[in-house]
Amino acid sequence: xxxxxxxGLVPAILYxxxxxxHPHVWVDSxxxxxFDKSGQITGIRHHWRFDEGFSAFAIxxxxxxxxxxxxxxxxxxxxxxxxTSLSEFEFFTFMTIGDYQAGFSKPEDYWLDxxxxxxxxHFTLPLARPFTPDGAVVLEVYDPEYFVAFELPSVEAxxxxxxxxxxxxxxxxxxxxxxxxxxxxxxxxxDQRQLPEELKxxxxxxxxxxxxxxx
Numbered sequence: 001x002x003x004x005x006x007x008g009l010v011p012a013i014l015y016x017x018x019x020x021x022h023p024h025v026w027v028d029s030x031x032x033x034x035f036d037k038s039g040q041i042t043g044i045r046h047h048w049r050f051d052e053g054f055s056a057f058a059i060x061x062x063x064x065x066x067x068x069x070x071x072x073x074x075x076x077x078x079x080x081x082x083x084t085s086l087s088e089f090e091f092f093t094f095m096t097i098g099d100y101q102a103g104f105s106k107p108e109d110y111w112l113d114x115x116x117x118x119x120x121x122h123f124t125l126p127l128a129r130p131f132t133p134d135g136a137v138v139l140e141v142y143d144p145e146y147f148v149a150f151e152l153p154s155v156e157a158x159x160x161x162x163x164x165x166x167x168x169x170x171x172x173x174x175x176x177x178x179x180x181x182x183x184x185x186x187x188x189x190x191d192q193r194q195l196p197e198e199l200k201x202x203x204x205x206x207x208x209x210x211x212x213x214x215x
Contacts, residue, residue: 005058012046018155024080024147024148025050025051025054025147025149026050026051026054026149026151027048027049027050027051027148027149027150028048028049028151028152028153028157029046029047029048029049029141029151029152029157029208030047030048030152030153030157030158031044031046031047031139031141031157031158031159031210032044032045032158032159032160032161033043033139033158033159033160033161033163033169033210033212034124034161034162034166035160035161035162035163035164035167036130036162037162038132039132039133039164039214040130040131040132040161041095041102041127041129041131041132041133041137041212042126042127042130043104043124043125043126043127044093044104044124044125044127045109045122045123045124045125045161046093046118046121046122046123046124046125046141047121047122048120048121048122048150049118049119049120050118050120050121051118052117052118052121054119055114055117055118055119056117058078058119059075059114062074062075062078063214068100070114072092072111072112072113073113075112075113075119076111076112078112079110079111079112079121079123081109082099082110082112082121082123083106083107083110083121083123084106084107084142086107087106089136090104090115091104091107091138092141092142092143092150093125093139093140093141094138094139094140094141094142095127095137095138095139095140096137096138097131097133097134097135097136097137097138098135100131102127102128102129102131103127103128103129104125104126104127104128105125105127105128105158106126107123107124107125108123108124108125108126109122109123109124110122110123110124111123111130111176112152130206133212133213133214134157134179134211134214135213136212137211137212137213138159138209138210138211138212139209139210139211139212140207140208140209140210141207141208142174142207142208150174150207150208151174151208152171152173152174152208154173155171155173156171157171158171158208158210160212163212163214164214165213167213167214167215168187168212168213168214169210169211169212170210170211170213171208171209171210171211172208172209172211174207194209
């Protein structure tokens with residue numbers, strides 16, 4: 001039942017969420033902005049930890065040898081479906097510099113691990129065209145429909161790797177929903193992927209962002 005209801009989202013990572021209101025899945029997100037030796041941004045490395053309820057549902061039936069543990073080999077098929085399905089949603093990743101929005105190639109170096117009941121998806125998202133950050137670069141990781149709630153545990157959850165010494169990073173955490181907004185979103189069932197137009201204003205400011213500047 002839930003599989004059919006949520007199949008319109010990401011067909012193997014989000015269809016089994018037991019939640020019954022927006023958002024349906026919670027993700028603690030950490031990201032690394034990757035640079036090459038010439039100072040160009042080449043991609044994003046993500047680490048997404050899913051909530052405990054979703055994780056418990058997601059691993060059902062994956063312990064194929066029944067040893068009570070979940071090996072990388074047992075989790076690899078799910079990881080592959082995860083990352084190959086994300087393109088439909090622009091990988092929930094948006095990087096802009098001025099009016100230019102960066103595009104991404106197929107995810108690389110992806111895998112899942114399970115620790116203390118939480119599934120974490122790791123993957124690298126290469127830029128289709130690496131670029132030199134000549135202006136303010138803004139990275140946002142969020143679901144515009146708020147079906148999936150991405151949260152940064154702290155401002156340290158976004159960092160630069162291999163960046164020139166002249167680069168700096170400012171991270172802004174998303175605001176919290178008030179009780180009125182939570183009650184309104186709770187009325188949306190799991191079969192509805194998109195937010196009604198009249199509720200979209202409630203989720204403004206819920207995106208986490210990082211602004212990178214290189215002098």
